[in-house]
Amino acid sequence: MTAPVPPAGEERRRDRDRTRADILDTAAAEFAERGFDGARVDEIAARTRTTKRMIYYYFGGKKQLYMEVLERAYARIRAAEQTVSVGHLDPLTAIRRIAEVTFDHHEANPDFVRLVSTENIHNAEHVAEMTGLVRVNTPAILLLDEILARGREQGIFRDDIDAIDVHMLISGFCFFRVANRHTFRAIFGRDLVDPARREHYRKMLGDLVVDHLTALG
Amino acid sequence: MTAPVPPAGEERRRDRDRTRADILDTAAAEFAERGFDGARVDEIAARTRTTKRMIYYYFGGKKQLYMEVLERAYARIRAAEQTVSVGHLDPLTAIRRIAEVTFDHHEANPDFVRLVSTENIHNAEHVAEMTGLVRVNTPAILLLDEILARGREQGIFRDDIDAIDVHMLISGFCFFRVANRHTFRAIFGRDLVDPARREHYRKMLGDLVVDHLTALG
DNA sequence: CGTCCAATGTACGAACTGGTACGTTAGTTA
DNA sequence: TAACTAACGTACCAGTTCGTACATTGGACG
Numbered sequence: 001m002t003a004p005v006p007p008a009g010e011e012r013r014r015d016r017d018r019t020r021a022d023i024l025d026t027a028a029a030e031f032a033e034r035g036f037d038g039a040r041v042d043e044i045a046a047r048t049r050t051t052k053r054m055i056y057y058y059f060g061g062k063k064q065l066y067m068e069v070l071e072r073a074y075a076r077i078r079a080a081e082q083t084v085s086v087g088h089l090d091p092l093t094a095i096r097r098i099a100e101v102t103f104d105h106h107e108a109n110p111d112f113v114r115l116v117s118t119e120n121i122h123n124a125e126h127v128a129e130m131t132g133l134v135r136v137n138t139p140a141i142l143l144l145d146e147i148l149a150r151g152r153e154q155g156i157f158r159d160d161i162d163a164i165d166v167h168m169l170i171s172g173f174c175f176f177r178v179a180n181r182h183t184f185r186a187i188f189g190r191d192l193v194d195p196a197r198r199e200h201y202r203k204m205l206g207d208l209v210v211d212h213l214t215a216l217g
Numbered sequence: 218m219t220a221p222v223p224p225a226g227e228e229r230r231r232d233r234d235r236t237r238a239d240i241l242d243t244a245a246a247e248f249a250e251r252g253f254d255g256a257r258v259d260e261i262a263a264r265t266r267t268t269k270r271m272i273y274y275y276f277g278g279k280k281q282l283y284m285e286v287l288e289r290a291y292a293r294i295r296a297a298e299q300t301v302s303v304g305h306l307d308p309l310t311a312i313r314r315i316a317e318v319t320f321d322h323h324e325a326n327p328d329f330v331r332l333v334s335t336e337n338i339h340n341a342e343h344v345a346e347m348t349g350l351v352r353v354n355t356p357a358i359l360l361l362d363e364i365l366a367r368g369r370e371q372g373i374f375r376d377d378i379d380a381i382d383v384h385m386l387i388s389g390f391c392f393f394r395v396a397n398r399h400t401f402r403a404i405f406g407r408d409l410v411d412p413a414r415r416e417h418y419r420k421m422l423g424d425l426v427v428d429h430l431t432a433l434g
Numbered sequence: 435c436g437t438c439c440a441a442t443g444t445a446c447g448a449a450c451t452g453g454t455a456c457g458t459t460a461g462t463t464a
Numbered sequence: 465t466a467a468c469t470a471a472c473g474t475a476c477c478a479g480t481t482c483g484t485a486c487a488t489t490g491g492a493c494g
Contacts, residue, residue: 014440014441014442014489014490014491015441016440016441019441019442034254034338035252035254035255035335035338036255037251037252037254037255038252038253038254038338040480040481040482041481041482041483042480042481042482050441050442050443051442051443051444052443052482052483053441053442053443053444053484054441054442054443056482056483056484057440057441057442058441061482061483062481062482062483114338116397116400117334117337117338117396118252118338119399119400120334120396120397120398120399120400121251121252121255121331121334121335121338123399124399124400124402124403127399127400127403127404128403133403133404134403134404134405134406137404137405141405160417161421164405164407165421167405168393168394168401168409169390169421169425171393171397172389172390172392172393172394172397173386173389173390175389175393175397176385176388176389176392176393177385177389179334179337179396180333180337180388180389180392181337182336182337182340182341182344183333183336183337183341183344184385185341186341186344186345186350186351187344187350187351187354188351188354188358188381188384189351190381192385200377204378204382204386207429207432208386208425208429211428211429211432212424212425212428212429215424215428215432230459230460230461230471230472231459231460231461231470231471231472232471233470233471236471236472257450257451257452258451258452258453259450259451259452267471267472267473268472268473268474269452269453269473270454270471270472270473270474271471271472271473273452273453273454274470274471274472275471278452278453279452279453
């Protein structure tokens, strides 16, 4: 009746949750590193504490494993966003804050960016099946929408740009900087993710959004 | 001595250039569609007028074929940019024009965008080997640099943003809109490439760049 | 302390995939 | 027209890769 009590400090030899999490973590790294087609099930298994058999036992196959990895990655990024409260801030500061949070999250989670890139190469066919993602992502849009409405009421924001457009603008900037840093560096000789330039781009994004929203439509 | 004269209207049965071009075109589509690891040499060959043997005869292997495809894709996009002359335009109009050209090219060449996404998943390891790309791409930066300099002389442009930053901003917007349209649509229900919204985003990009450059640094 | 099942490990196979060995032909040139 | 070479086609191979059949074991529970 009582839950099996694993000795503190030691790990249970057979632990469903632990094995699943181990596989998911490893698979996330492998899929992010090599994309869906480049990733190897055997390689994921080898990097794991367990064996390939367990991948099929718990997830069913490569595709399902990939989908769970992707779903978890989205859930995490949106959960991080949820922790920010900007309701008490004035619209300008609030928008800036949201831009900064998005900026920081992309920088801190390049694997997420790579997974999304991979998913787009596959025309988002897996994301399309994940109905829950829409619900998980709408809060971000609703929040932006509320801030934009307040700004427009105060007469400081233009009205020909909606919340989804602002989200696209912010995400696009952050995403490109991380996703395309390799080709950009190879071609233009500039590392967009160089820590020395981090503040410059963080400020640039905030300015960009504010300058545009407050300009005359 | 004279060049072999193919009968007008008919094609030579054996034609080095034609076969190479056929393979390159087909491979570009396949690599763009499925990425490097997802693309299949057999599939490329099957879509071609010729056979797999010719791929190895002319290109040596899958990787070299991919590199030639990528190099040609870059060469084409930059060549298109070269045709635009903005030297006679005032800085504001010139910047807008460049943004529009970039916007149009990304929209017209989604395969290029997909190839670059794929290349970034591979950490630009192939692009890094293609030394010629730097030379091909620098004119775009030089042009921007000249426009920015004129704008600053006239006192209408801020001076804390350089040509590479502006290029990143413009490319990022255009690239994200095309590259991430699938996940974006699945999650936010908006097709960023919907023709009905084309003018909106084209104008938004121009405004964005101008608003930011002309704002007080 | 015996039973039973979730959890795990080993070994293997069928299909795929990049690449090649070998033979053939079109077209040029002496 | 005979020889020669670039261009091409067929058949095949060796290594890889996803997935599974089968055997085993830890531990919960009566």
